Amino acid sequence: MPELTPIxxxxxxxxxxxxxxxxxxxxxxxxxxxxxxxxxxxxxxTTLRRTLEEGRTVFWSRSRQEEWRKGDTSGDxxxxxxxxxxxxxxxxxxxxxxxxxxxxxxxxxSCFFRPFGG
Amino acid sequence: MPELTPIxxxxxxxxxxxxxxxxxxxxxxxxxxxxxxxxxxxxxxTTLRRTLEEGRTVFWSRSRQEEWRKGDTSGDxxxxxxxxxxxxxxxxxxxxxxxxxxxxxxxxxSCFFRPFGG
Numbered sequence: 001m002p003e004l005t006p007i008x009x010x011x012x013x014x015x016x017x018x019x020x021x022x023x024x025x026x027x028x029x030x031x032x033x034x035x036x037x038x039x040x041x042x043x044x045x046t047t048l049r050r051t052l053e054e055g056r057t058v059f060w061s062r063s064r065q066e067e068w069r070k071g072d073t074s075g076d077x078x079x080x081x082x083x084x085x086x087x088x089x090x091x092x093x094x095x096x097x098x099x100x101x102x103x104x105x106x107x108x109x110s111c112f113f114r115p116f117g118g
Numbered sequence: 119m120p121e122l123t124p125i126x127x128x129x130x131x132x133x134x135x136x137x138x139x140x141x142x143x144x145x146x147x148x149x150x151x152x153x154x155x156x157x158x159x160x161x162x163x164t165t166l167r168r169t170l171e172e173g174r175t176v177f178w179s180r181s182r183q184e185e186w187r188k189g190d191t192s193g194d195x196x197x198x199x200x201x202x203x204x205x206x207x208x209x210x211x212x213x214x215x216x217x218x219x220x221x222x223x224x225x226x227x228s229c230f231f232r233p234f235g236g
Contacts (some may be wrong), residue, residue, distance in 0.1 A: 008235035016232075026144055028155060035153025040209040052201050052234055062169060065195075086229040091144075091158040093230040104205050111204035112211040114134075116170055117126035 002079045002097050004055040016089040019044065027051075027092040029103060032081045038103035039111040041070075041090065055080050057094055075089060076100035120197045120215050122173040140195065142178060145169075145210040147221060150199045156221035157229040159188075161210065162224040173198050175212055194218035 019025050024042040031038055041059040043051065047067055050058040057078040071077030078096040084096045085092050102109030139141050142160040149156055159177040161169065167187055168176040174186045174198040189195030196214040203210050220227030 008135065011232070013232075013234045013236075028158065030153075030155055037148055037211055038145065038157065040146065040204065052159075054140070059142055059203070083234040084230040084231055085234065086158065087224050087231070088229070091229070093155055093160060103176065106205050108205070110216075111209070112202040112207070114203055116131045116201040118129065118131075 002099065004079060005081065006055040007052040007080065007083050009049060009052050014045070014048070015025075017019060017085055017092070018046065018089045020090075021064070022062075023045050025064070025092055027057070027059065027094060029057060029096055031094070031098050032069060032095045033116060035109055037112055038096070038098060048067065048092070049093070051080060053084060055092075057096060070103075071099060073099070074105070078103070122197060123199065124173040125170040125198065125201050127167060127170050132163070132166070133162070133208070135161065135203055136207045138208075140180075141182070143208060143210055145175070145177065145212060147175060147196060147212050147214055149216050150213045151172070152161060154228055155230055156196075156216060156227070163223070166210070169198060169212070170201060172222070188221075189217060192223070194220060196221070205212075227233065 023044045027043045029038045044060045047058040062069050077099040082095045104111040127143045145161045146158045162178045167178040195217040209228045222229040
């Protein structure tokens with residue numbers, strides 16, 4: 001298994017994150033090394049804390065209304081190498097080591113495999 | 119000025135994009151070449167069409183409730199090199215040539231300049 005590298009949870013960081021009316025914040029996931037953007041999903045404060053503590057991405061499923069830790073079902077886990085919040089604190093970016101074949105439930109490496117314009 | 123490379127608007131692409139209750143979809147912006155994730159903002163169908171047609175990113179400002187074409191005020195325009203939608207059609211990714219000093223209103227190149235954990 002790739003190394004787990006938890007990130008220190010600091011109250012001053014978490015205080016700068018803002019959530020939408022549903023208590024959620026978008027989280028972009030980018031592959032370390034290649035820089036490829038793999039996916040975007042949603043976190044609440046609980047799953048953000050879990051992600052930092054555990055060093056693996058944990059999201060909130062809007063459709064199922066439950067926490068999901070990436071890879072627990074698919075095996076394609078994401079190991080966090082760095083985590084960032086943006087200037088407004090309303091979007092997060094996680095740079096990860098992606099395990100397995102990729103991030104997308106379709107089997108593609110990235111969820112963004114379809115270009116506009118063909 | 120960098121070259122403008124508009125992207126063909128195809129009904130079959132646009133039909134796969136889904137919008138939230140406010141008619142918006144998150145749009146990630148990544149720098150061509152470096153792969154750096156620069157920012158995330160929101161588009162509605164009109165600004166998505168403008169972005170593809172004009173070859174420059176155009177967003178919807180939720181705070182001002184108006185369209186804004188990136189760089190019209192700051193000068194730091196974004197020239198679209200490729201555009202993608204994700205497996206669920208609910209997130210967009212634009213790979214751009216970033217003009218000027220960067221994408222962030224703070225003066226930083228990327229809006230994600232702050233790491234969790236310091």
